[in-house]
Amino acid sequence: MPAPSTTALDENTFFMIMFTFGSLMGLVTLVYVIKQAFSRQSGEVGGWELRGARQRIAAVVRTTLAEGLRARVASGFALLILISIPIFWLTAEGDGTIKGKVQMFITYSLGLTSFLLAVLTILFSCRSLSVEIASRQIYGIATKPIPRWQIVVGKWLGVMTLNVALIAIACLMTWAGTRANVSRFKKDLEFDLITYGSLTPSQAADTIAALANVRGVGKEGMESPIIASFASQLGKTHEEIGDMLLRLPESTRVNLRRFDELRRQVLVARTIIPAPLPDFSKDIDEVYKALREQGRLPEDWSDRRIREQIYKELVGGYCAIGPGEVRVWRMQGPPPQEGRDWVMGLRFKIRAMRQPLATQVGGITLETDSLLGRWILGDPRTSAYIETIDQYPINTFTEIEIPQQGVEKDGTVIVNFQNIDPRQIDAIFDLPTGDLQVLYRVGSWELAMLQAALAMLIPLSCLAAFGVCASTFLSFPVGTLIVLTLYIISSSMGFVADSLAVSREYAPPEHDRTLVYEVRRLTVESIGFALSIGDLDPVNKLMEGLAIGWKPLADTAWKYLLAKGVIVLTLGVFILRRRELAAVIV
Amino acid sequence: MNADQRLKPVVECIALTKVFRDFWDRDKVLAVDHVDLEIYPGEVFGLLGPNGSGKSTTIKMLLGLLYPTSGVARVFGKLPTDTAVKARIGFMPEESYLYRYLNAYETLDYYGRLFRLDRIERRRRTEQLIDMVGLKRAGRRPVGTYSKGMARRIGLAQALINDPDLLILDEPTTGLDPVGTRQIKDVIEILGQRGKTVLLCSHLLADVEDVCDRVAIMYGGRCQAMGAVSDLLERRDVTEITTGRLDDATIQKVRQIIEQSGHRVVDIHHPTDRLEALFLRVVSQAQRDKLQTSGAESTRGVSEFLGGTTSPASVIDTLVDAGRHTDIPVEVSPNEPAEQPARSPQVETQVVARLTRKADETKQNDRRKETGPKESPLPERKPDQAVLDRLIKAGSSQPPAAKSDEADSGKP
Known part of the structure; x- marks a missing residue:
């Protein structure tokens, strides 16, 4: 007897069953909450006038901060941050080069800061009101003429003031540490130039100053632009500079290149343009038509599901580049700007259909987990293009720089990739998740740091709102547990989205959208919004010299700080105004 | 009511x-x-x-x-x-x-x-x-x-x-x-x-x-x-007469008068002080003697903004304390008690004016009380020397009377 098939239950039917169950549970909760809210005689009356609000809120903020710092909740975390950053500065080595060192220092110091601050925010905000209610300190406040909304806002602002202060300190320390790393590198280089390169101290100083004037990027088989910059600064020939550099220790020469990369790839603020996906709607129609004519449409599938499947396959086919195949992308960036630091970058992550194993081909060793590929940047029909062939590690981001001549005057970048790996493995760029991008400079590293700091504050403000709201009606341990769970889920949002089986890649045409589809889309999007806290991944972006950008920052702040934060805090205010603050003692 | x-x-x-x-x-x-x-x-x-x-x-x-x-x-x-x-x-x-x-x-x-x-x-x-x-x-x-x-x-x-x-x-x-x-x-x-x-x-x-x-x-x-x-x-069935100390003969006469008028004497006794009153007097005296405590200290009446008065003693104390913290070095002989620094005539006048005002206010407050004499705030109470003597008899080597007089003499 065949086993009953689990796929027999239609996806939408299953969704509707779960949706109905979830809605029922939600309805029961809602009825209970409404009943609780309106069953008692009344909650707080009035208190909406703004006169004196600033002074009272400021008083709550001050006391919250003073208590938090003196109770060693906040001060312990602050101390941990302040101690760890100098330790990271001393110990972070990375791959041993100046670039690796700086990147690791930034990741460790700001990564730890943002994690510790998230935990601190959760603990601090969840204890803010719950502990005061449990220990009855709230009697002293609730009997004073301060409206309860001002207490809630004061508590939230208290937590956020601490966060702002600690982020400012951590960023300042990271900035200073990075600058110190750079100047230490320059000092070491100066020493090497004098000792091994036989330069006078003033020549060495000039040479180091010339590092800031390096234009363009080097490519395989061509002279490094660093040599040109040094030669023009010192008034020497390229050969003399080449000889001088050869006398330097190997590690110093490597570091020179890495420093140039650091200058252009890390200590800058760059923005990203992802490789676009073509419009597949016509192709979908064609494939659909062909399948119908051939009578190959699955009978028990809905029209929408078939089209979605076709779309997925088309995207998959477009993203996969078979052995020997070439794919061309046209990306539209801003028009090229004249500027000495102006360099574009190509950033990509290759995924392989199966694992490439090490092999020898024509005397060249092809490494495990790397693919041999050929990039042509710029229009190959003109002379202004750059070609590079290399083994690129799979499943990790690699960055190639495009010199200015690779970009057309209107800002169009033409990118060709050819899969020349002899192991016959498909190379895949998952374009919907941004596996192929063009990067360009939009400002200084300080700008990127400022935007990263602001971006770090958004999830913290959201967590603080949740924590303060939870503390209005939950005890400290319960509230902490719930907000901590939210934080963990939001940190692994990709996984949650996958588990919800959301297909956002393809939306059916307007006339084909069923009610179930809309309900499902809205449900999934609301759950996604409810569970996320607006994490823009600022630390990793800063480590890669990526600016978050004011628009994404404003959009996220609006969505998570103003919309979500205010909704959650309003809920907290509502609960605190309705609830009885005294304990039941008879 | x-x-x-x-x-x-x-x-x-x-x-x-x-x-x-x-x-x-x-x-x-x-x-x-x-x-x-x-x-x-x-x-x-x-x-x-x-x-x-x-x-x-x-x-x-x-x-x-x-x-x-x-x-x-x-x-x-x-x-x-x-x-x-x-x-x-x-x-x-x-x-x-x-x-x-x-x-x-x-x-x-x-x-x-x-x-x-x-x-x-x-x-x-x-x-x-x-x-x-x-x-x-x-x-x-x-x-x-x-x-x-x-x-x-x-x-x-x-x-x-x-x-x-x-x-x-x-x-x-x-x-x-x-x-x-x-x-x-x-x-x-x-x-x-x-x-x-x-x-x-x-x-x-x-x-x-x-x-x-x-x-x-x-x-x-x-x-x-x-x-x-x-x-x-109020116990309407009982009458209590309070007077000074009476000898036995007088008590007998009173008893006779009451009994002649057809009433019965239930009890005749010397009233005892309330323990609270005794305690307050002892602590008050100790505070006047400026004994150290790590806990709550002397209480200076009720705050002015609440309608109370700061006791005259506290004003003087404040000024004396201020004088002690002056920068002018005072030579003190090891065997002689240090003299208090002289107050300037101007300060003296201000103090007197302020004290007079305070005293007047206190009097007015007293007059306002309708419910008869009540106990005044602590520092204004006179120490009960007899009680103190009785309590300190066993312990202290220093006669408290001297300290008490000294403290009192410094206050108007």
Whole structure:
């Protein structure tokens, strides 16, 4: 007897069953909450006038901060941050080069800061009101003429003031540490130039100053632009500079290149343009038509599901580049700007259909987990293009720089990739998740740091709102547990989205959208919004010299700080105004 | 009973009921059961009852910390949950629930900010209240390190920071030493004289008896008896005559006269002093002798902004202390007592003028008291030398009399 098939239950039917169950549970909760809210005689009356609000809120903020710092909740975390950053500065080595060192220092110091601050925010905000209610300190406040909304806002602002202060300190320390790393590198280089390169101290100083004037990027088989910059600064020939550099220790020469990369790839603020996906709607129609004519449409599938499947396959086919195949992308960036630091970058992550194993081909060793590929940047029909062939590690981001001549005057970048790996493995760029991008400079590293700091504050403000709201009606341990769970889920949002089986890649045409589809889309999007806290991944972006950008920052702040934060805090205010603050003692 | 029935009541409860329910909304406890209550301006009202009689629940409903299940509570004609009402209320809870890591000054400053007092006023009131509750020396310590009594004193101070029109005290004397207890009574009296209303909730009958105009006795959530203290306590079937010490012959004559008029003498005895009065005198003397303590210190009457007066002694002390901290070095012979630095004539004149004003104010205050002579605030009391001698006879090697005289001689 065949086993009953689990796929027999239609996806939408299953969704509707779960949706109905979830809605029922939600309805029961809602009825209970409404009943609780309106069953008692009344909650707080009035208190909406703004006169004196600033002074009272400021008083709550001050006391919250003073208590938090003196109770060693906040001060312990602050101390941990302040101690760890100098330790990271001393110990972070990375791959041993100046670039690796700086990147690791930034990741460790700001990564730890943002994690510790998230935990601190959760603990601090969840204890803010719950502990005061449990220990009855709230009697002293609730009997004073301060409206309860001002207490809630004061508590939230208290937590956020601490966060702002600690982020400012951590960023300042990271900035200073990075600058110190750079100047230490320059000092070491100066020493090497004098000792091994036989330069006078003033020549060495000039040479180091010339590092800031390096234009363009080097490519395989061509002279490094660093040599040109040094030669023009010192008034020497390229050969003399080449000889001088050869006398330097190997590690110093490597570091020179890495420093140039650091200058252009890390200590800058760059923005990203992802490789676009073509419009597949016509192709979908064609494939659909062909399948119908051939009578190959699955009978028990809905029209929408078939089209979605076709779309997925088309995207998959477009993203996969078979052995020997070439794919061309046209990306539209801003028009090229004249500027000495102006360099574009190509950033990509290759995924392989199966694992490439090490092999020898024509005397060249092809490494495990790397693919041999050929990039042509710029229009190959003109002379202004750059070609590079290399083994690129799979499943990790690699960055190639495009010199200015690779970009057309209107800002169009033409990118060709050819899969020349002899192991016959498909190379895949998952374009919907941004596996192929063009990067360009939009400002200084300080700008990127400022935007990263602001971006770090958004999830913290959201967590603080949740924590303060939870503390209005939950005890400290319960509230902490719930907000901590939210934080963990939001940190692994990709996984949650996958588990919800959301297909956002393809939306059916307007006339084909069923009610179930809309309900499902809205449900999934609301759950996604409810569970996320607006994490823009600022630390990793800063480590890669990526600016978050004011628009994404404003959009996220609006969505998570103003919309979500205010909704959650309003809920907290509502609960605190309705609830009885005294304990039941008879 | 001094309540004026024509006035609008400050506190009004109509069939006030509170039922505590469980999670499933089932009635669990009937804490307050149809209580009707009216408290008028200027009244000192005592809410009496054994533990669990519903006193605290009633008070919490009047403060908006609990909401009535049925019935109405009004304070100053408004619902207790109205934020506007709270500006006129001072509340001292049954225990001091304070921020453990703030010190006394910061605590009072915080509460002052919630009342939107300006910086100068906050500072003035904070200083005066801390001085009043005797925590000047411990004022910079975190409140978490205070003893229970000291925390209660800060609890009293915070309840008075806004000079409230209605002061609600929940078990105010619990955990307080007799000095603190006396002080709370002084505060209540002075606020009462200024026309403020006080609602006192306690199960310590002596405290209530001393200060309250009217009381209600609660039991099982209901109001069992209510009325003026004098009416409730007067024993109309007994007469008590108080006079100076009489010899046996005189007593015999009095007894005969009473018996001739057809009455019976029930008891003749020498009245004993109350232990509270004795305790206060002893502590007062020790404070005059400037004995060190790490706890609460001498209490300087009731704060000026509350209508009390700072005692003349404290003003002098302040000036003398200021003189001691002068930069001019004073040569002191090891065997001779140091002379106090001479005050400038100008300062002297100011002091005298200020003291005269204070004395006048005190007299006026005394005259205003309608209920006959009451005990004046602590520092103005004369030490009972006989009592002190009796107590210190065994222990001290230094005769206290000399110190006492010295201390007294320095004060007008």
